[in-house]
Amino acid sequence: MPINKVFYRFLLLAFSLNLVGCVTGDSAPDDYIRDDTPDAIPANEPLSRYGNMPSYTVRGKTYHVLKSSNGFTQKGIASWYGTKFHGRKTSSGEPYNMYAMTAAHKTLPLPTYVEVTHTGNGRKVILKVNDRGPFHEGRVIDLSYAAARKLGISATGTGPVSLRVINTSALDLKTSEVVLPEEINTGGKIHVQVAAMGSESAAEKMAGNLRDKKIPSVRVHVIENDGKKLYRVRIGPIPNVDLAYQVINELNEIGLDKARVIVD
The missing domain is CATH 3.30.70.1070 (Sporulation related repeat)
Structure with a gap:
């Protein structure tokens, strides 16, 4: 078997094992009480080198990574992950920081920026999706601990959410001559x-x-x-x-x- 295929299979196996490990034995940090961590700032970034294979399999189920996230919305249950994975590499290759405003999703391209709304209390956050998961049935997104605190679900462990993708390719002030219109959508300027x-x-x-x-x-x-x-x-x-x-x-x-x- 060619060496590049062997290496790819090794990476995929290690990736899958790491995801399976994201299920048990996790906890919240002892010394963190902030609920006002600033949202992630959306950026027009290239796809990460890792974590964007066309498909992958976890626990016998195959997931297909979206080619484009434009217009993507979803509703379901959010969960969070904390100390067990703090400092470890995410699926995108970035280290996981439970104090940053990030998240894991099963099929969105990495990275993708999303607005997540707690449908129970109305709180909203902007997060950078840089990891894969969660793989419990019915859960649609796995939040960093800081994001869970800010949304108000860190104590309950899970919560109902809706999410929508933020289109980060819409405007580039360095190259665009777009004139922003005076008339905008309802709901305030x-x-x-x-x-x-x-x-x-x-x-x-x-x-x-x-x-x-x-x-x-x-x-x-x-x-x-x-x-x-x-x-x-x-x-x-x-x-x-x-x-x-x-x-x-x-x-x-x-x-x-x-x-x-x-x-x-």
Whole structure:
């Protein structure tokens, strides 16, 4: 048998054994109480080198990895995994970090960014899918411990969720000349807020710097609270949340790491 096929079979076997091991003996960390870990920031990333074989088999069941995740939605039960696998390699080759906002899914390409909503309490998180699992019947996604805390299911172990894929290829500010429209979907106007300042001159300077970088629809919004004015540097309105997170990713790449999505 050619060496490349032998190596591939070895990797597939090791991968499958690792997934089977993700079932028992897990636990939560003793010293972690935060429920406000920042969401993952969606990025337009290439497929990982590992974990994206066309199909794989666990416990006699074969799973087929999706060629594209665009438009994917799903409902079911979420579970979580913690200390037992902290620091071990995920299916994508990245080390598992139970304090990061990540998840495992059986068929989504690695990596994929998803918005997960707890259908019982309405909480939402943005996660990076970089691992395979869970392989219990009826479970659709395995969350990092931090994600489980933030969604409110770490104590119960599982919870009902819906998930949708975030399209990270929708916008690239470095190459696109897209002008963001003023009219957007119902449910409030979506903006990316880059900063909020007490100084009008500082806010206008930041807005000017962003315009110099060819970032469209940059404005300074002024609000008054308790007699004090606050100058908010914002980008938008933006048509949808997917585009908003892509804008945030581009801002992070130029050193602006405090931006957040605002809907009002």
